[in-house]
Amino acid sequence: MNEIPITVRGVVDDRAVAQLRRCAEAGNAVAGVLCADGHVGYSQPIGGAIAYPDHLSPSGVGYDIGCGNKAVRTDLRTDDVRADLPRVMDEIVDRISFGMGRKNDEPVDHPVLEQIRHADFRAQRSMVQSAANQLGTVGAGNHYVDLFAGDDGFLWVGVHFGSRGFGHKTASGFLAMAAGRGFKDKVPDGEMDGPPVLFALDSELGQAYLSAMELAGAYAYAGRDVVVDKVLEILGAEATHTVHNHHNYAWRETHHGVDAWVVRKGCTPAFPGQEGFVGATMGEASVILRGRDGVDTDELLASTVHGAGRLMSRTQAAGRIANRMECSDRNCPFWVSMGQFRDARERAGAEDGRFTLCPEHPSGKMVKRRGRVKEGSIDFSAVQAALTTEGIELRGGAADEAPGAYKRLDEVLAAHADSVEVLHRLVPIGVAMAPADTVDPYKD
Structure with a gap:
């Protein structure tokens, strides 16, 4: 068997490269690519694209099927909006729901819901109500609604999110079936460095996943359309140009003379002339x-970066939140880990609820609460202050999404300068994300 060509751009983790090669070899891929924003993911690295002649990969597409970006240029001049920006951002977070499991407080009807009601893959039909509830919500993690000052003088709107709970349940269900379970059965995540889950295209599971993936992708597109339309309504603006792409998806394309399913996880399609x-x-x-004209699309599988790429894990950046034992006095900062508390209580032979380790309140007790058990590397208060100084209206966000947790986008793009050209630079002036106390289970 000939060696599978693997292309790596930029400085990326060796472990991510090993993940990509493992996935490519498992499905006898035509080729594999790891873009400069690449980093370790579940089985297939984020920033990775793999072309399989005869397989689809639900672990490759990932849990957030159809995650992607949409940007529109509005007919408003940025300078005409700045004075009203705080009110606009307040209305965006008031009318658009951010966070895990959130419902849309302004439900919308959309043709994609009728498609779900009559889905070819019958298990998706039962999810129509939850899909309706979440259509037009954004989620948490690195998902956002942003307002930008374009280098053309116009205000731009940009959003990033995917298929919400509908896509997550779809992906989880197929991964369960791949393990021999039922669609609604719970199965633990596979190993980060485990082999990919592959479905032969001509199998029953392969055909079912293809249909279900395409429907989840349509739902993700619809969600981004709904959110952008609501922001335009808030602004009293119209879109004059639109750019809209998935970056977690699989497309049938021809590369190296072979028709193949290109599974992109955190990769933006970038054929010559295609905008992203x-x-x-x-x-x-x-x-x-x-995508630049005249470029050989085979080397990079017509793919480019989908963001700056993580430099720190979420835990490295923000620390870790878990159960801990705190002093019952709300104004007291004292806490210990669950293990420390149990060991100390056992050594003391104490069993009643009054036992405490707090030196300031020896007659009090300790209670279990969620709290930070490991400090992170990012001082988010300092980040917030810096953004305010720069004139950026931030709503929500957390340390794990701070600039210091990421690579620099200009440096990442430089590694792809031969295949893509920058048309516009969009400087953020309003950023809306889920608040720090939300947790998003959806994986890129």
């Missing part, structure tokens, strides 16, 4: 880019 919106961080410029 690539977000940076809450404090740095995003871009509208375009």
Whole structure:
């Protein structure tokens, strides 16, 4: 068997490269690519694209089927909006729901819901109500609604999110079936460095997943359309140009002379002439880019970056939140880990609820609460202050999404300068994300 060509751009983790090669070899891929924003993911690395002649990969597409970006240029001049920006951002977070499991407080009807009611893969039909509830919500993690000052003088709107609970349940169900379970059965996540889950295209599971993936992708597109339309309504604006792409999806394409399913996880399609919106961080410029004309699309599988790429894990950046034992006095900062508390109580032979380790309140007790048990590397208060100084209206967000947790987008794009060109730089002036106390289970 000939060695599978693997292309790596930029400086990426060796473990991510090993993940990509493992996935490519498992499905006898035509080729594999790891873009410069690449980093370790579940089985297939984020920033990775793999072309399989005869397989689809639900672990490759990932849990957030159809996650992607949409950007529109409005007919408003940025300078005409700045004075009203705080009110606009307040209305965005008031009318658009951010966070895990959130419902849309302004339900919308959309043709995609009728498609779900009559889904070819019958298990998706039962999810129509939850899909309706979440249509037009954004989620948590690195998902956002941003307002940008374009280098053309116009205000741009950009959003990043995917298929919400509908896509997550779809992906989880197929991963369960791949393990021999039922669609609604719970199965533990596979190993980060485990082999990919592959479905032969001509199998029953392969055909069912293809249909279900396409429907989840349509739902993700619809959700981004709904959110952008609501922001335009808030602004009293119209869109004059639109850029809209998935970056977690599989497409049938021809590369190296072979028809194949290109499974992109955190990769923006970038055929010659095709535009893409690539977000940076809450404090740095995003871009509208375009695939260069005359480029051989085989080497990179017509793929480019989908963002700046993580430099720190979420735990490294923000620390870790878990159960801990705190002094029952709400004004007291004292706490210990659950293990420390149990060991101390056992040594003391104490069993009643009055036992405490707090030196300031020896007659009090300790209670179990969620709290920070490990400090992170990012001082988010300092980040918030810096963004305010720069004139950026931030709503929500957390340390794990701070600029310091990411690579620099300009440096990442430089590694792809031969295949894409930047058309517009979009400087953030308003950023809306889920608040720090939300947790998003959806994986890129």
